[in-house]
Amino acid sequence: MIGIFDSGVGGMTVARSIELALPNYPVVYLGDIARTPYGSKSAAIITNYAIENSGFLVDKGAKVIVIACSSASSVATEQLRREFDVPIIEVITPAVREAAKVTRGRVGVIGTSATIRSESYPRLLTKQDPALKVYSKACPLLCPLVEEGWTGRRETKMILRRYLHDLKKHQIDTLILGCTHYPLLKHLIQPRIGKKVHLIDPAQATAENLKTFLVQNPVVKEEPSHTPEDNLYYVTDTSQSATEIATRIFQREMKLLPA
Amino acid sequence: MIGIFDSGVGGMTVARSIELALPNYPVVYLGDIARTPYGSKSAAIITNYAIENSGFLVDKGAKVIVIACSSASSVATEQLRREFDVPIIEVITPAVREAAKVTRGRVGVIGTSATIRSESYPRLLTKQDPALKVYSKACPLLCPLVEEGWTGRRETKMILRRYLHDLKKHQIDTLILGCTHYPLLKHLIQPRIGKKVHLIDPAQATAENLKTFLVQNPVVKEEPSHTPEDNLYYVTDTSQSATEIATRIFQREMKLLPA
Numbered sequence: 479m480i481g482i483f484d485s486g487v488g489g490m491t492v493a494r495s496i497e498l499a500l501p502n503y504p505v506v507y508l509g510d511i512a513r514t515p516y517g518s519k520s521a522a523i524i525t526n527y528a529i530e531n532s533g534f535l536v537d538k539g540a541k542v543i544v545i546a547c548s549s550a551s552s553v554a555t556e557q558l559r560r561e562f563d564v565p566i567i568e569v570i571t572p573a574v575r576e577a578a579k580v581t582r583g584r585v586g587v588i589g590t591s592a593t594i595r596s597e598s599y600p601r602l603l604t605k606q607d608p609a610l611k612v613y614s615k616a617c618p619l620l621c622p623l624v625e626e627g628w629t630g631r632r633e634t635k636m637i638l639r640r641y642l643h644d645l646k647k648h649q650i651d652t653l654i655l656g657c658t659h660y661p662l663l664k665h666l667i668q669p670r671i672g673k674k675v676h677l678i679d680p681a682q683a684t685a686e687n688l689k690t691f692l693v694q695n696p697v698v699k700e701e702p703s704h705t706p707e708d709n710l711y712y713v714t715d716t717s718q719s720a721t722e723i724a725t726r727i728f729q730r731e732m733k734l735l736p737a
Numbered sequence: 738m739i740g741i742f743d744s745g746v747g748g749m750t751v752a753r754s755i756e757l758a759l760p761n762y763p764v765v766y767l768g769d770i771a772r773t774p775y776g777s778k779s780a781a782i783i784t785n786y787a788i789e790n791s792g793f794l795v796d797k798g799a800k801v802i803v804i805a806c807s808s809a810s811s812v813a814t815e816q817l818r819r820e821f822d823v824p825i826i827e828v829i830t831p832a833v834r835e836a837a838k839v840t841r842g843r844v845g846v847i848g849t850s851a852t853i854r855s856e857s858y859p860r861l862l863t864k865q866d867p868a869l870k871v872y873s874k875a876c877p878l879l880c881p882l883v884e885e886g887w888t889g890r891r892e893t894k895m896i897l898r899r900y901l902h903d904l905k906k907h908q909i910d911t912l913i914l915g916c917t918h919y920p921l922l923k924h925l926i927q928p929r930i931g932k933k934v935h936l937i938d939p940a941q942a943t944a945e946n947l948k949t950f951l952v953q954n955p956v957v958k959e960e961p962s963h964t965p966e967d968n969l970y971y972v973t974d975t976s977q978s979a980t981e982i983a984t985r986i987f988q989r990e991m992k993l994l995p996a
């Protein structure tokens with residue numbers, strides 16, 4: 479199976495992109511709602527949680543693990559590669575590659591405090607192309623706003639305007655949505671950062687990357703009779719709002735299983 | 738020692754009130770920052786965390802435990818009383834008693850989703866006085882706003898106005914600040930709910946309650962040479978912003994110890 483974990487429900491945008499790209503591949507997902515969010519916590523704590531989550535997925539039969547969380551991808555990838563024998567796919571590199579392809583030189587990155595503090599995006603971006611100018615901004619209130627379902631409210635628009643102000647001043651031409659919750663705010667981000675700015679959604683880039691990886695390394699195989707409805711979605715804590723967000727992301731009725 | 742726990746830093750407003758009321762009593766505090774927040778999570782998960790936190794405090798020598806978190810007080814108090822031999826003090830009852838004393842009949846309660854869903858405040862308020870009208874409102878974005886230090890921002894004021902709108906319409910005369918973060922927003926809440934509305938801060942009410950309890954049940958004793966600076970503040974995860982909030986609450990330099 480393809481194993482996917484996230485700090486909660488945000489990573490379901492990645493899981494959804496993977497379902498669309500690889501509909502006949504079995505998926506097991508773990509959302510660590512009991513300890514969400516990760517983005518405000520330390521690298522050491524996030525790494526511990528990532529190891530526990532990966533252990534759960536391997537026990538369920540995962541042969542490849544996707545870290546569907548930018549915060550965990552930023553701080554825990556190397557440690558997971560040391561601890562587990564299965565390949566580890568993260569969400570930073572695919573987004574960086576796509577951004578480097580489309581940018582004219584000025585890239586913005588928004589993410590949680592843990593992600594921005596880790597400097598994982600600017601480090602990988604300037605490794606791809608040392609001439610790139612990279613501007614980062616931590617946006618810690620966006621996840622709570624998405625989780626409250628405030629994706630159309632005036633307050634959310636004002637908070638976004640404040641967060642994006644400096645990036646706009648720096649005239650970025652490409653913006654990496656460096657947290658899996660942010661694609662749910664795309665419709666508010668695009669008009670505020672500027673219509674011509676490329677928005678990079680790590681979910682889509684990661685799904686394409688996983689597809690290419692599985693062609694070259696068929697550690698998980700296609701099962702013609704398998705459909706996305708057969709995939710298993712586990713959570714470490716159940717809540718009504720989690721089920722609602724899941725249903726909105728997958729556009730089908732979702733049953734979240736207790737981990 | 739007096740043991741105090743909270744989901745994170747909010748409970749430090751309770752600890753601070755206890756230090757002011759009982760300056761010569763030794764205190765050990767645990768802030769569960771690694772799993773914060775509790776208020777968006779299920780009663781079962783919050784209860785598990787409350788049991789672990791209380792175990793930590795008892796191991797450190799606590800002879801009485803204060804649950805300095807409305808969410809945990811709302812859902813975990815009975816279970817803690819069954820599991821532990823030491824007295825358990827929570828933050829709901831003292832606030833309810835004070836509200837019942839000052840109200841002219843219409844009480845508002847704001848809190849996290851877990852606290853409001855539990856209906857602990859309205860249940861206890863109407864037990865005190867069945868004639869009371871109680872109106873509740875979950876305010877899940879207030880904690881993240883306080884933790885980001887946005888306690889003076891225009892966006893915070895707008896969000897507060899939206900949350901308080903119905904309570905104002907119901908013409909409440911008393912408002913229980915049913916989360917330990919909210920006293921840090923008192924200066925914004927008072928003008929928006931109305932100058933004549935009594936704001937009940939559970940931190941102060943709980944500290945007074947603990948003081949009375951210790952006079953009647955001296956399970957922890959005064960130590961004349963002890964000062965608040967000798968108290969121990971543990972956290973399950975360290976972060977710069979936690980230290981900053983702690984320093985703001987205690988108005989002295991705070992050293993948070995790893996739990």
